[in-house]
Amino acid sequence: MPELDVSRISAEVARLCQQVNLEADPAVLECLEREKRGKGERARAFAADLLANAVAAREDRVPICQDTGMVVVFLELGQDLHLTGGDLEEAVQAGVRKAYHEGYLRKSVVDDPLRRKNTGDNTPAVMHTRIVPGSKLRLTVAPKGFGSENASALAMLTPAQGREGVIKFVLATLREKGANACPPLVLGIGIGGTMEKAALLAKEALTLPLGRAHPDPKYRALEVEIVERANRLGIGMQGLGEGTAVLAAHILEFPTHIAGLPVAVNTCCHVYRHAEVVLEGK
Amino acid sequence: MKKNKVSLTLPLDAEIVGSLRVGQRVLLSGTMYSARDAACALMFGEDGTGVPFPAEGGAIYFAGPSPAPPGRPVGSLGPTSSYRMEPFIPDLISAGIRAIIGKGSVGEKTARALRDGGCIYLAATGGAGALLSRAVETCQVAAFPELGAEALHRLEVAFFPALVAIDAAGGNLFRG
Numbered sequence: 001m002p003e004l005d006v007s008r009i010s011a012e013v014a015r016l017c018q019q020v021n022l023e024a025d026p027a028v029l030e031c032l033e034r035e036k037r038g039k040g041e042r043a044r045a046f047a048a049d050l051l052a053n054a055v056a057a058r059e060d061r062v063p064i065c066q067d068t069g070m071v072v073v074f075l076e077l078g079q080d081l082h083l084t085g086g087d088l089e090e091a092v093q094a095g096v097r098k099a100y101h102e103g104y105l106r107k108s109v110v111d112d113p114l115r116r117k118n119t120g121d122n123t124p125a126v127m128h129t130r131i132v133p134g135s136k137l138r139l140t141v142a143p144k145g146f147g148s149e150n151a152s153a154l155a156m157l158t159p160a161q162g163r164e165g166v167i168k169f170v171l172a173t174l175r176e177k178g179a180n181a182c183p184p185l186v187l188g189i190g191i192g193g194t195m196e197k198a199a200l201l202a203k204e205a206l207t208l209p210l211g212r213a214h215p216d217p218k219y220r221a222l223e224v225e226i227v228e229r230a231n232r233l234g235i236g237m238q239g240l241g242e243g244t245a246v247l248a249a250h251i252l253e254f255p256t257h258i259a260g261l262p263v264a265v266n267t268c269c270h271v272y273r274h275a276e277v278v279l280e281g282k
Numbered sequence: 283m284k285k286n287k288v289s290l291t292l293p294l295d296a297e298i299v300g301s302l303r304v305g306q307r308v309l310l311s312g313t314m315y316s317a318r319d320a321a322c323a324l325m326f327g328e329d330g331t332g333v334p335f336p337a338e339g340g341a342i343y344f345a346g347p348s349p350a351p352p353g354r355p356v357g358s359l360g361p362t363s364s365y366r367m368e369p370f371i372p373d374l375i376s377a378g379i380r381a382i383i384g385k386g387s388v389g390e391k392t393a394r395a396l397r398d399g400g401c402i403y404l405a406a407t408g409g410a411g412a413l414l415s416r417a418v419e420t421c422q423v424a425a426f427p428e429l430g431a432e433a434l435h436r437l438e439v440a441f442f443p444a445l446v447a448i449d450a451a452g453g454n455l456f457r458g
Binding site: 061105106243271 | 356357
């Protein structure tokens with residue numbers, strides 16, 4: 001059975017956390033270049049600011065955004081891979097600790113939601129681990145800022161509310177909270193499963209390449225319609241009415257119960273942070 | 283410099299604050315303070331300390347910096363969402379604050395409190411913390427060091443850019 005020392009997982013988590021916080025997603029920058037040539041003086045100015053910001057981050061080695069997020073880590077662990085050298089969860093946390101200390105990233109995590117004492121090292125990360133066939137480990141790191149996390153929501157719709165119900169819920173969420181989430185936004189939308197499955201799908205949808213088209217035409221049409229209608233709400237860049245508010249919507253779906261239609265929307269700002277690596281054992 | 287950019291020196295003069303209108307771009311220079319959720323709660327919550335700095339004509343920036351890498355005065359320092367600090371805005375205005383800098387919209391009640399208190403709301407570009415940090419010359423913890431990133435920071439800024447989003451005459455860009 002191939003073996004993988006968990007210290008490699010720590011090192012990769014640390015590397016990816018720093019990378020996504022300092023280097024803007026080129027696909028987002030492409031969208032901003034379009035906005036810079038688009039309609040509205042204010043929107044063009046914001047796009048120019050955000051493009052200049054990406055350059056400043058790279059040149060000065062400071063994060064794109066001061067909110068360097070709470071780290072979410074997805075692990076797909078092949079069942080034929082043997083992890084050695086320590087505890088997997090602790091290895092991930094050690095990687096986060098290293099990245100936030102050595103990378104001058106902001107420590108934004110409190111130890112308890114009500115007591116609220118800063119943990120000082122940005123741990124713990126939120127981990128989602130799945131055991132899959134094979135002998136590789138797929139590691140996805142997605143630090144999430146809370147300006148946009150706070151603009152997320154979940155609803156347990158009825159089957160009768162259907163497709164239009166999903167759209168209306170997403171639009172209502174944006175109307176209420178979108179302006180504060182640092183638009184232009186990326187939407188992760190989870191449909192189906194149970195309550196927590198829908199939320200998890202929405203989060204996973206924010207690890208897909210920007211603007212990835214759903215392979216199922218029915219869901220692709222839904223993604224397109226959501227983006228179109230969202231951009232007619234008048235939110236605009238930065239919530240000031242001009243330019244594009246939603247760059248993309250990514251849907252992930254899952255079978256659900258005869259009585260239900262769970263839907264979750266996880267909102268992400270233009271700092272679309274996600275990176276993955278596949279590790280193999282020896 | 284474009285003619286529609288207004289250079290402002292801190293602390294702010296009440297008359298100048300009153301003359302600013304939504305849509306104008308401003309460049310702030312001088313001393314301002316950054317605070318966010320936890321520092322506001324320590325200032326204005328139960329047994330609050332009040333504002334631990336000279337607030338008359340002052341500007342408060344809703345923000346929490348990332349740590350300064352070697353050779354720089356501060357890390358990334360963009361605005362955080364202002365709506366979370368709305369409960370504290372009337373207290374800030376009472377203390378003498380004349381400019382609030384943040385991102386995103388605030389409610390009608392807060393917009394009225396701003397207008398009645400002769401205070402402007404300035405929107406800084408959200409998610410442009412690296413760029414905005416270039417306008418920061420020094421950044422020091424001024425109070426509540428135990429809060430880490432959420433401590434109250436004293437900032438010396440030069441030509442810090444923002445957009446007037448709510449003015450003292452009742453104009454509000456977020457109302458569309």
